[in-house]
Amino acid sequence: MAESELDKWKKRCLALAEEVDDWQTRCERMGRRLQKVLARLVCAFEGQSQGLDPYLVPLREALRGHVLDENRLENLDTSSDVLLRVSEQIRCEQAARDQDLHSCLLRLLQAVEIPPALTDLGEQVSACLKQGEATKEAIEGTARLLAEVYVRLRQERAELEVFLGQLTARLQLLTVQAQDVGQLLQASEGDRSMTLTAQVDHLRASTLGETSLEALKLIIAEKLDALSAQLHAFLQEEAKRNAQAAEQIGAMTERLQELEQESYGLRQKLKQAYHQARYDPVTDLPNRKATDESLAQEFARWQRFKQPLSVLLWDLDHFKQINDRFGHQAGDKALRVVGQILREGIRAVDFVGRYGGEEFLMLLPGTELAGATKLAEKLREAVKRCGFHSRGEPVPITVSCGLTCARAGDTLASLFERADQALYQAKRTGRDRCVGV
Numbered sequence: 001m002a003e004s005e006l007d008k009w010k011k012r013c014l015a016l017a018e019e020v021d022d023w024q025t026r027c028e029r030m031g032r033r034l035q036k037v038l039a040r041l042v043c044a045f046e047g048q049s050q051g052l053d054p055y056l057v058p059l060r061e062a063l064r065g066h067v068l069d070e071n072r073l074e075n076l077d078t079s080s081d082v083l084l085r086v087s088e089q090i091r092c093e094q095a096a097r098d099q100d101l102h103s104c105l106l107r108l109l110q111a112v113e114i115p116p117a118l119t120d121l122g123e124q125v126s127a128c129l130k131q132g133e134a135t136k137e138a139i140e141g142t143a144r145l146l147a148e149v150y151v152r153l154r155q156e157r158a159e160l161e162v163f164l165g166q167l168t169a170r171l172q173l174l175t176v177q178a179q180d181v182g183q184l185l186q187a188s189e190g191d192r193s194m195t196l197t198a199q200v201d202h203l204r205a206s207t208l209g210e211t212s213l214e215a216l217k218l219i220i221a222e223k224l225d226a227l228s229a230q231l232h233a234f235l236q237e238e239a240k241r242n243a244q245a246a247e248q249i250g251a252m253t254e255r256l257q258e259l260e261q262e263s264y265g266l267r268q269k270l271k272q273a274y275h276q277a278r279y280d281p282v283t284d285l286p287n288r289k290a291t292d293e294s295l296a297q298e299f300a301r302w303q304r305f306k307q308p309l310s311v312l313l314w315d316l317d318h319f320k321q322i323n324d325r326f327g328h329q330a331g332d333k334a335l336r337v338v339g340q341i342l343r344e345g346i347r348a349v350d351f352v353g354r355y356g357g358e359e360f361l362m363l364l365p366g367t368e369l370a371g372a373t374k375l376a377e378k379l380r381e382a383v384k385r386c387g388f389h390s391r392g393e394p395v396p397i398t399v400s401c402g403l404t405c406a407r408a409g410d411t412l413a414s415l416f417e418r419a420d421q422a423l424y425q426a427k428r429t430g431r432d433r434c435v436g437v
Contacts, residue, residue, distance in 0.1 A: 280354040283339035291353035310372035312403040313419040316358035317431040330390040369405040376434040398432035
């Protein structure tokens with residue numbers, strides 16, 4: 001019975017020993033696996049944080065052996081304890097940095113003007129940052145919101161550029177209209193000018209105080225429409241005034257044309273009266289009055305400049321016989337022929353006029369007596385050879401000429417008297433000749 005119990009105890013001890021061996025084997029296997037896992041974790045975390053690396057190196061060295069003895073386990077315990085404290089410290093520092101980052105992102109969102117359409121998204125991101133969500137999610141949410149704000153700002157900028165283009169076109173049109181009526185505004189009533197000035201001042205004040213783009217568009221469009229309407233009304237009023245002025249100008253133009261016609265008629269009558277008053281109706285040469293004036297002018301010029309002045313007095317020979325034999329019409333015709341020959345035979349600066357009856361006075365300024373005598377002989381021969389006819393019959397006509405040149409001490413009367421004496425001598429000595437004294 002006793003042996004039997006002893007055998008049982010032996011068997012039990014052997015079984016326990018086997019179990020202990022088996023447990024020890026499993027423990028060693030689990031220890032090696034745990035050692036391998038810890039080594040892998042150390043390798044995985046090494047280099048991730050500069051604060052942890054100094055504490056991971058001893059832990060890695062302790063895990064290099066295959067067997068964990070008491071010393072190694074003690075070192076592992078100590079290193080893990082230090083590593084835990086350092087990790088906690090690093091996590092606190094990281095949390096503080098995350099908190100600072102969240103604060104910076106919140107300040108950034110507060111500084112950015114969020115469009116009304118993104119207000120809800122902005123509030124969501126702000127709430128996430130205030131709640132201290134993970135840094136990655138916070139940054140992604142903030143970046144997503146800022147990207148949406150940027151897109152909206154670009155859209156508003158494009159819309160603003162289009163609006164400014166339209167506004168520029170409207171302002172250019174208003175500028176053209178303002179240029180057309182600029183002068184008219186100065187001449188218009190003061191209340192209209194004050195109204196336009198008030199509109200511009202109100203537009204300026206409204207735009208300076210408004211920050212919303214849509215409201216700014218509405219204000220500018222409304223004020224520009226008001227300005228355009230006022231300018232349009234003013235242009236219509238001025239067009240009406242211009243039409244009335246054009247009608248008045250047309251009536252005045254017609255009246256002016258009538259006055260011009262009357263003035264032209266009066267000028268023609270005056271010219272005709274002047275011609276009648278100074279020209280002989282038979283020969284169309286200057287008459288006695290015009291001849292006396294020309295003689296006085298040339299004599300005064302001779303007295304001033306002392307240039308030669310020749311005076312020639314012509315007389316149509318036997319003029320009374322022509323009138324008695326062929327009639328007064330033939331006599332007038334003979335006078336016209338002689339006057340034409342004398343006028344065409346002298347220079348433009350010279351003068352010839354009918355002095356009275358059948359006498360003609362000729363003035364040759366700048367001509368000495370010899371030159372005057374030569375011209376007088378030429379003219380006398382021209383009259384003699386003119387071939388005058390009356391009623392189909394040839395009528396011989398001749399002229400006599402007395403000529404003289406102004407001398408020192410002459411008066412107008414003495415100069416003319418000397419020419420008249422020379423003419424008298426030419427007629428007394430046989431006519432059809434020129435005598436100079």
